Structures are given as structure tokens and as C-alpha cells.
Amino acid sequence: MQISGSFGRPAPVSVAEVSFHAGNKTLALDRKDLAILAELTTNARASHTELANKVGLSSTALARRQKTLEDDGYIQAYQAALDLAQFGLTTTVLVRIALESQSDEALKAFEAEVVKCPSVVRCFLMSGTDDYILIVLARDIQDFERIHRTELSRLPRVARVQSSFALREVVNRAVPTVVFGEAKR
Amino acid sequence: MQISGSFGRPAPVSVAEVSFHAGNKTLALDRKDLAILAELTTNARASHTELANKVGLSSTALARRQKTLEDDGYIQAYQAALDLAQFGLTTTVLVRIALESQSDEALKAFEAEVVKCPSVVRCFLMSGTDDYILIVLARDIQDFERIHRTELSRLPRVARVQSSFALREVVNRAVPTVVFGEAKR
DNA sequence: CCAGGATGCGTGTCGGTGTGCCCAAGGAGA
DNA sequence: TCTCCTTGGGCACACCGACACGCATCCTGG
Structure with missing residues (x-):
């Protein structure tokens, strides 16, 4: 219950946060897309409902967005990180x-x-x-x-x-934090 | 049907392939464990039955081994790889x-x-x-x-x-191939 | 001869996933 | 200003599959 967004309302905050020219079409990701990506970077096996609760969407909307992210190539693969x-x-x-x-x-x-x-x-x-x-x-x-x-x-x-x-590894990120921008707020 | 192992038999090929001294106890991974890890490195969302078919185990045995690999810390996390x-x-x-x-x-x-x-x-x-x-x-x-x-x-x-x-990235592996050893045969 | 460990099979329950439908908001055009 | 269309979201439902359990079996080591 840590999500205190506006439920029941179609989320008027869906403003485009990031836009890229990938290939020959312009794609845009809003902060919810970035939140989905940020969460999947940590929990690749999270279910739709689990992700939906964290992002603030219904499971249906989340499934659609996740599939779009996969089809558009933002998500390359789901892989286990070995220690x-x-x-x-x-x-x-x-x-x-x-x-x-x-x-x-x-x-x-x-x-x-x-x-x-x-x-x-x-x-x-x-x-x-x-x-x-x-x-x-x-x-x-x-x-x-x-x-x-x-x-x-x-x-x-x-x-x-x-x-x-290398004596020590100070930073080891798979994705630079600049990608997620303000999504983690 | 590429698996031609001995089904119905408790797999006499379960010889320890790799052994480490992790922490203060000696752990051993056979080639089936390595095959599970190699597969999960590619498909982190693979189901138990799907993995079981590829490795040559039943889903029950695979679920046990996967949970052991997680509990022992070999698998740190499941994460989405972004492009x-x-x-x-x-x-x-x-x-x-x-x-x-x-x-x-x-x-x-x-x-x-x-x-x-x-x-x-x-x-x-x-x-x-x-x-x-x-x-x-x-x-x-x-x-x-x-x-x-x-x-x-x-x-x-x-x-x-x-x-x-960097002009070009010639090699980019998350896990060195030396880890999996002979598991991919 | 007897535990111990690991495997395979079968079953039931639970949860995720996918689909169809309706609704709200915004933009374009007449 | 009104209307149509598109886009995205939520709800409800049904189906299929994954997951976890118990039990029997087989090998191994003492």
C-alpha cells in the first residue's frame, strides 16, 4: 500500500518524459514506462499484478505496456545474474x-x-x-x-x-541511472 | 527431442564437475546445475517444465535444484537486459x-x-x-x-x-564462458 | 542390510495470463 | 462549438499452466 497515486482516474500525469528517434520512427516513454523498466531491471520475474501495484496501473494496462516495450526492443532479454x-x-x-x-x-x-x-x-x-x-x-x-x-x-x-x-569495484551498474531519469521519485 | 539422456534412471552422470569453497562449506555443481545456470542466463523467465526439458530432468527435480541454486547464492537476481x-x-x-x-x-x-x-x-x-x-x-x-x-x-x-x-565492442558477456565449462555439450 | 539422498510421477490448488468490452480524455475537423 | 476518432485505462471472466506437495523407486555408502 505504499502507492499513493490517483487510482480510478486515467492518470493525467502521462506526459512524455523521454523521446528518442529509434530507427525511423519517434518513440516516447513516459515515466510509467521508465518505472516498469526500472522495476524489471531488478525483478525480471515479477508478475503483471505485482508490477502493476508498484507502478500504479492495472494489470491489463501493464501487460500491454510491457509487451510494447518488448516488441519495440527496449527489453532485450530476461537473464539471471550469477554471483x-x-x-x-x-x-x-x-x-x-x-x-x-x-x-x-x-x-x-x-x-x-x-x-x-x-x-x-x-x-x-x-x-x-x-x-x-x-x-x-x-x-x-x-x-x-x-x-x-x-x-x-x-x-x-x-x-x-x-x-x-582492479583492487576494488566501486560502481557496477547494468544500466546507467540517467536512463530512468525521474521515474524513481 | 534433442535430449537423449537416460530417463527413468536416476542419472548416473551426476558427477561433480566443479567444486568451490564458498563461505565455509564446500559446494559442488554438476553439469546439470551448470546447464540450468547457462539456460537461466539466457531465459530468466523460463518455466520449470521448459527448463526441465532442456536440461533433461523432471520439473520436480529441476525446481529443487533451482531453489538450491538461489538459496546458495549462485543466482543473485533475475533482471531485464535493456537495449x-x-x-x-x-x-x-x-x-x-x-x-x-x-x-x-x-x-x-x-x-x-x-x-x-x-x-x-x-x-x-x-x-x-x-x-x-x-x-x-x-x-x-x-x-x-x-x-x-x-x-x-x-x-x-x-x-x-x-x-x-571505444570504436566497437568486440565481446560483451555477462558471464565468462569458463564458468559453464563442459555443460553446453 | 539399512539409512540417506536424489529422482520421477501424479495430483490438486492457486495464480497468472489473455481476451473482450466499456469508459474517459484529448485532438482534429467541419 | 459540436462531433467523431484515436489512444490508453480499468473491469470481469475464463482458461491454461505453473507450482508445491506426497509417495514410491533407485543408487550409494557405511
């Missing part, structure tokens, strides 16, 4: 890699192999010195030595590898 | 930040403010030169200029800010 620390993966390493050559063939060859590395979770092609930055998850420093030997050093066309260990 | 490109956030920037001082008070002050930055999705305290690395999401380069001005430049105790733009 990687439970698997012993407590060490995050940022790896900077410079290639011997920036030729298209060298980039292709490198990328074709880096996607196979089992410990790499992210890989960016960076501007500037035309190198890559990887985020690698390891059990500990000794385990990273193994990864460096069995995965990273086998990548083709690599000229230089520079590793930095 | 940030639909929100116009197509530019990823890696920001390296060095502080004026590495004193405890300076670190605390910086971290207390960086968690409030709406465009920052990740922030690591790094080893080496004792600086931070942020991952920032922006709409475009002009938008990053605004973020730099309104969010980053207001962070306390900052001596140097160095930004690198």
Missing part, C-alpha cells in the same frame, strides 16, 4: 593490447581469436593508439598468470600486453 | 582518472561522488598508479563533452582525466 564470486572469480584485470599492425587483416585475425577466450568478458576496440582493452575475470593472480599464458599470449598479431589489476 | 542503443546510448568511453593524493580521505571523497554520476556504469580502483578507471555511456561525442563538464569535472581531488573512446 561470480561464488564461482571464485574475484579478480578483475584490465588488459591493454597493442597490435603489430592496424591492418584490417590483423584486426580481423585478432578479434576472431579473442572471442574464443573463455576468461574474457569484454573487449573494446579503442581509438587513439589503435589498441584493444579487455576485461578479464580470474580466480586470483596466479590464475591470471595461467590465463595470460594459455589465452592471451596465444592471440595473434599482438605487439604489447599491459595488465592492471 | 541501451534504443535509448541513444551508443558511445562507450573509458576514463582514466588520477587523484592529487592517495590518502584514504581523498579516496573516500572521490568514491562518494562518483557513485552519484548518472552516466557512470562502472568504476574500478586500480593498482599501479593508484588511479581509477571508469566506464561511461554517452549518446555521442558531444554528449560526452557535456558529461565531462557536468559530471566528471566536478569530482573532487582529481589531478588528471584521460578519456578514450
